[in-house]
Amino acid sequence: MKGTLKLIRRFLMMVICIAPILLLLNLILLAVLTWKDRSHNGGWTAAREIGEALTPVEGGGYLLSGEGREILEQYNAWGILVEDGTGNVVWHSDNLPEEIPMHYSAAEISWYTRGYIEDYPTTVGARGEDLVILGHPKTSYWKLLWNAFDYDLIAGMPRILLTFLAVNGLLVFVIYMAVAGRVMRSVKPVIQGMETLPEEDVHVWEKGFLAEVAAAVNRVNEKLRAQERALRKRENARAGWISGVSHDIRTPLSMVMGYAAELEADDRLPAEARKKAGVIRLQSIKMKNLVGDLNLVSKLEYQMQPVRLEDLNLTAVLRQAVVDFINLDPEGKYPIDFQCPEDAAVFIQGDKILLQRAIYNVLSNSQMHNPEGCRIEVRMEVETGAVHMLLTDDGVGVTHERLQEIRNAPHYMMSSGSGTQLRHGLGLLLVHQIVQAHGGSVRIDHGPSGGFLVEVTLQVPGGLSRVSF
Incomplete structure (x- = not known):
């Protein structure tokens, strides 16, 4: 669950970190999209160029050159030339709207040069002592009429920006904590329920984010x-x-x-x-x-058979199981070669009856599958922390395919081919269950003489104890 919650927190932090980057990219995109194709201050440069394109004519008046007319067409603007001193319009373009005045006072000139004439945004330029005014379409520009700023405001702009960033950072942190807390309160019970679902009965409140x-x-x-x-x-x-x-x-x-x-x-x-x-x-x-x-097998499978642990001499347990098997073989068809270190007494915590039953079942398995008889070898090998009991025979053995079936079978109820064919099944299942109940393992393989091999490995905590028999 900690890993999942950590992943969610990292996702939220990633979203918060990406937000400023997206804001910066959007500002750059806005600047690119709003960048004017016309350079040199657009309409203000056009007004100056119109003043340069006007030439006086004999008898009074002015003539606009072809380049000047192209500039007016380019900006879809009209133009006037206001004479210095009188305030009269001494020249105007042919497309001058009727509502435009032909005389301007000093106060009107002061207003119109920074604002609008009859809602037409204006740009101005000089021609000598006279003033050129261009009027642009009403939807072409938006003008800031009061464009003066307090000097202290400009000087303190770095501090204002830092304050702005700090406040926004604090707001982002508060939003993150609020959203993360709400998400975690909603996600945590769901994750806990999913983790405990296979083992326990759970019920998650059906509310919140999930x-x-x-x-x-x-x-x-x-x-x-x-x-x-x-x-x-x-x-x-x-x-x-x-x-x-x-x-x-x-x-x-x-x-x-x-x-x-x-x-x-x-x-x-x-x-x-x-x-x-x-x-x-x-x-x-x-x-x-x-x-x-x-x-x-049924009791062990459903944990109804208690494993009565006691201190056992595993060597004696193995020897007793071999003796019991020999006593039930009066004809001597299954001779046993018992090999065990003479000075080794392996002490473990285990259930004597169950362990003897497991060993006896392995021996009986060799007897069952070799009705004509076979030789059996029982060998104990000891090492630090573990003991191995190997039981092999030189009987008919099993094919490789059959061995894989035995290894992979989930239980003894497996197909055995024809109805008369003997199977390795219930006895070996019981061996597996008894050994697993003692924390050990079972290996089934081909014997060195072509027969059947079963290796039982048990752990011996604290090493091995050795005494003389």
Whole structure:
């Protein structure tokens, strides 16, 4: 949120900084657009040039040259020549309006030379002692009649400009603070709501600068909460169904296992029948473990299975899981090569039962996928701060494509090809969940002998403790 608010502040500051630059550019553009094509003071120069273009004629009067007539046409002006002393008009252009006087007093000349004659803006020039007056179209010029300024005002202009800039800067700052404060008060709740939206139930007041965005956030929140409730209801139903099935199947499965064990131990039955009873018993044990795994996976997924942490000797846990697996392999089809540093006792905080279950599941995975038997290697490697448990077999293994499916599968309910094809699935999912609950990681890969490899890595805070067995 701080980054977003900082971005908004920078945007507002950028707008404020750009404003003076835009003002300066507009002043320059105004000067360019209003710059007169005519140089040398325009109509004032034209009046002087008209005076120069007048020549006296015999018998009285004046004659305007061709250049003078062109100047009048260029400015669309009329002209008169007022004689010094008498104030009479001794020459005028042919386009002189009728309302223009033909005689001027000294007071009138003083007024007209700086203002207007009958609303015609005037410019003046001298011809000797006489005065040339040009009258321009009424909409051609706007004249400042009182064009005197106080000297102190001119002398203090730098101070006035600095005061002007300071006041404007203060106003810009006040406006920025007011606008920024209002924007922040409107934006901050929306940003906070958007940040907490995925995890928490939020409601943003739908007012201010981002009222529409706040309303959209509230609508998204309602949809998310509705989806969460529906998902929670569906997952609770699934977890309840799994728990119920696990409970209901336990009793008939125990009966099957008990009767199968009795038949397997009955010497009165043929050897073939006792062997089949043994197969039924072993498969029932696998089924029991599978149902247990399913229930445990569900509990771990929804955090209903507490992880009971205690100080554990991980070496002993690994050894016990291997022994339990060997005890369930009376035929010796799955010999295990157990390699562990003789002087290493790795102590961690963990759940003994869950960790043994994870290791046993990896071993059972090799057994399940290699019904003809295979050799299994269990090796522990220790380093500062971590311990690695590598479990590999030299069985059938998996193809590269199948390995990628196992790595990328979100859960055990994955396609397994034909209906008779065994799958790496629920057991490995449970391994992942147990190891993750202990802050570790699981790596699945091809074994060095072409079989299957599972590497479990657990962190050991504070380094490793070594004792002699």
